[in-house]
Amino acid sequence: MIPEVLDPASRSRIDLGGLEQSLGFLLRVSQLKVFHHFFEKLGHIGLKPGEYSVLWVIARNPGIRQGLLAQNLAIKNAHMTKLIRSFEVYGFVERRIPDEDRRAVELSLTEQGEAFVARHKPDFFGYIQTLDSPLDESETRELVRLLAKFSGISRESVQ
Template sequence: MDDELPERLREVEDELTALLRRGRALSWEIASEVHPNLEPNAYGLLLWLRRSGAIRLTDLAARLGVGKGTLSRQIHSLETLGLVRRDPDPNDRRAAQLSLTEEGQRRFDAARAPRLGQIRRALETWPQRDVEELARLLRRFNDAWG
């Protein structure tokens, strides 16, 4: 079993590299569809904001594993484009909660819809339990990595 581990790790790395390459290309494509001046790295940020609704900058920075300064600059850019807003945090007046604007949500959802369709088509012949297992394993991997 131990003799197989290095080859399996190489296989995981190969597949992960292919997935990441595809993901980067997708991020560039979706970012430009959301807004022509949007940086490609902002796609993941928009995804987290779409998923979480309202979230504090410090919490978002921790989830994404980036510094608050870097994230603050990215958020400022998204605010300037009218995609993100800051609202007072009802639990802490010193802090703000970030969320997508209605326009940001509309643009993000419209740009993302075709990609979700591609994923749906790629997995449509898979049994539901396999799709659930894929999501579970990817979540587990991401949690262990970060």
């Protein structure tokens, strides 16, 4: 469950003691705001941002190795294994063990998984436009650019 995000008016009544200049604190509060909005808009369809992100990357990279996927999305291997198993139960993902490396696991979407990803792409990539944000469109693009640069994700890979 995502904690409620304080409205800016109530936050302005307390002394944050410099936290308003802390990158980690600001990123966390911003993440909570975005997640709260995400679940408010898309929670009814059972879509979760992390799960959809995994499916999206598999769709874009059929046959991707599970370890590489986990590494690039900063998901612990044990959690990724559980997630992939649940996707198999839903019929969204197929796992393949390549003959040349029996320790590896390659992932692809099933037809059902591809349909799920396609059906929810507008929801996943479009919900943020309904967020009540003090940033204008240009500032939002700049924030995304800076976060992509800060996180090490190239601007070209940001959709």
